[in-house]
Amino acid sequence: MTERVPVLITGGGVAGLTAALLLQQQGVAAVLVEKHARTSPQPKARRFNQRSNEVFRSLSLGDAVAEASAPLASFNGMLAGTTLADAQWPEITEAMRASFAKHATMGERSPAPSVLCPQNVLEPVLRDAAEARGVSVRFATELVSFTQDDTGVTAELRPADREPYRLEAEYLIAADGSRSPIREALGIPRSGYGHLADNLDIAFRADLTELVRDKRFNLCTIENPAASGAFVSVNGTDRWLFSTSDFPGSATLDEPGWRELLRTVVGVPDLDVEVLGRMPWESAMHVADRFAHGRVFLAGDAAHAMPPMAAAGANTAIADVHNLAWKLAAVLRGTASAALLDTYHLERYPIAYATAEFSSLVSGHLGTMVKSVTSGEGPRFDPSAAVFGVQYDAGAFIPDGRGPAPVDHYGPAGRPGTRVPHAWLDGTDATDAPDAPRVSTVDLAGPGFVLLTGPDDRRWTAEADALGVPLVHVDNPAWLTEVELGDDGALLLRPDAVVAWHSTSDIGLRDAMSRLLTSPVAVSA
Structure with missing residues (x-):
């Protein structure tokens, strides 16, 4: 017998898990499937702004997110140097003072804080909450195909541990990443600047507690002949990430070579370091021309891929599903007609495109993006207007x-x-x-x-x-x-x-x- 549910969500990242929690809050039973066996081990997005935290606060997850982000609560500001060991705080320019003053007012405009909470720390919090609240969360389960008609969506699902099965849903939310197979199957084209830069993130373990004791940083720009990029704090003690350009020779560098590279850019020749993983990624702007097709809705990176400055993509993804969830619930309850769902693309597409376009004004590796901020040469904007003052056109x-x-x-x-x-x-x-x-x-x-x-x-x-x-x-x-x-x-x-x-x-x-x-x-x- 084919299982039938109101909403099927594919993708167990920030967008998919937040969508599941918001639908559960609305009394809508959703099934979430994710092809991987667990949430992402990569830090990815880290800075979740006040608006995103207002969503978590509305889900009674404010305390849990605060606890998860506590290790990085004192890690603020940006360093720069040839190595992490010699990095210093940048000279405060007038442009930076003006920017600090604008950011200082943001706390007055929201009941929630902005937090540093790496995605690999946040996603387990969201998954645990979804499972505890009765959401059917099915990791290690891949959506391999789907069809849709006027009555719903039929999906073929393949778990890792048993035979494939069919599931029917009234609606499908595709939160399946920037390479979204669902978007591609629907033939939805994308627009934007396209490819901007090739990058490489190196996650590693090394006890740097003493090295950073007096310079607890959010991001540290490195300009070094071996490799330029930026260090990222993951837990502030022994988990870190070095983000760099995918430089020539990186594909053939062996494990000892990677450890030596990290010792060089950290600036500690005898550092005990363990490479945890390497993830190549594309800095790019790709925005889907349509965020909806029939009964299928794109959210997060499936709808809009953009450079990672200030975690713009993740914060935009949370805003997407916050917009979509209540509309789906209203239609499923019969208090609104299906025409309400047309406003999802109408509202979210212009905002996502503008955000992706703005995030793409500075291209290159993460260090280049950070330097544009600390130098005052980056694009100017009012952070309160960008986070709290956005207006939908229609x-x-x-x-x-x-x-x-x-x-x-x-x-x-x-x-x-x-x-x-x-x-x-x-x-x-x-x-x-x-x-x-x-x-x-x-x-x-x-x-x-x-x-x-x-x-x-x-x-x-x-x-x-x-x-x-x-x-x-x-x-x-x-x-x-x-x-x-x-x-x-x-x-x-x-x-x-x-x-x-x-x-x-x-x-x-x-x-x-x-x-x-x-x-x-x-x-x-």
């Missing part, structure tokens, strides 16, 4: 006529299509009450729509109750001013913390929800 929201949000500074102002600004509901902040439980306006999102009102909510109580939408009034004058609401105004918040409707709109709340869900909204008596 999609599942009702424009209120105010025009687009600024891109050169933070100022979403509660516009529909932007992430709701953060404010503590209890009037405290982390400085005033570090041990007190706090709830942010961002935390109010999900699992369904939520209506945020000013302190005078009499105008909205009956309508929100009739529509089955929870109502929370926010008595925070600064926040009301920021989002341009009077005391009796309201915002409709999507499950992904994006503002869907603002009460200054010409369209009423009930009609707005019908348009958002592309389906008439039931009203209780």
Whole structure:
């Protein structure tokens, strides 16, 4: 008998596992398959920004991610030198001071921190949580083929330890990497700058605790005749990664040769070092021209491959599935028509393309990218606007006529299509009450729509109750001013913390929800 499930996810990386957790939170049973037997052993992405951590916080994983990232909590900043032993902090330029000042304000705009948490550390946290919450997680199981029609997707799955079997799903999420067999099977072309550079990551074990005791770094640029690149902290003690160009001769270098190369760039001739693995990778920009095809949706690297600066690809992947999961859930529950799913590509494609394009402005190995930041010669941007101020051009929201949000500074102002600004509901902040439980306006999102009102909510109580939408009034004058609401105004918040409707709109709340869900909204008596 063929198994049938609402959603099949292929790919057990950050995108796939986060999608599974978000769907489970929405009450949607998903099956996740991954051809490898375990999560990736490679550090890969490490810097997960505040917006991604807001997603983990919404999944009650904030403490687990904080614990996983604790070993690198004090590893900040960037070094440069000919070897790690002689590397020094760079001279602080005016451009760097300006950048530091902008980054310093980001903590005020979110209830969650930015963390250094290597992907090989984060993914087991996500997998454990998914399995503990009842998600069917099937590693060592490969999707070998699939077909789709108007009723669903039929997949042929091949476990490593038993015979292949069929599984039917209403929808398929392809989070199967930049070489996505699913995307290729669908014939979806990709656009962008294409190939930028060939790179090689060398993971190794060596106790460098004393060497880095007074210079705990996030990244260290190395310019050395033997090999130039960048050191990456994995656990801050004995696990490290050296990322370099795939230089001539690397393919024939034997194990002793690799150990000697690492001793040279570390700057310790007698270093006891163990090479754990080597991973060639392509720095490139490839963005799928369509993020959806019928009942199949691309997410993460399958949809957009980009250079790894600031873990842009992984953070974009989390935003992808945060956008998609609630829409799939609404359609599967019958509260929205399938037309809502068209807004996934409409919203995510322009953002992913712009992010990939920006990340590609500096090409080369990781050291080159880091140097562009420390020298102040890299592309300029406002980090708060990039992380918190992004606005969708069109999609599942009702424009209120105010025009687009600024891109050169933070100022979403509660516009529909932007992430709701953060404010503590209890009037405290982390400085005033570090041990007190706090709830942010961002935390109010999900699992369904939520209506945020000013302190005078009499105008909205009956309508929100009739529509089955929870109502929370926010008595925070600064926040009301920021989002341009009077005391009796309201915002409709999507499950992904994006503002869907603002009460200054010409369209009423009930009609707005019908348009958002592309389906008439039931009203209780």
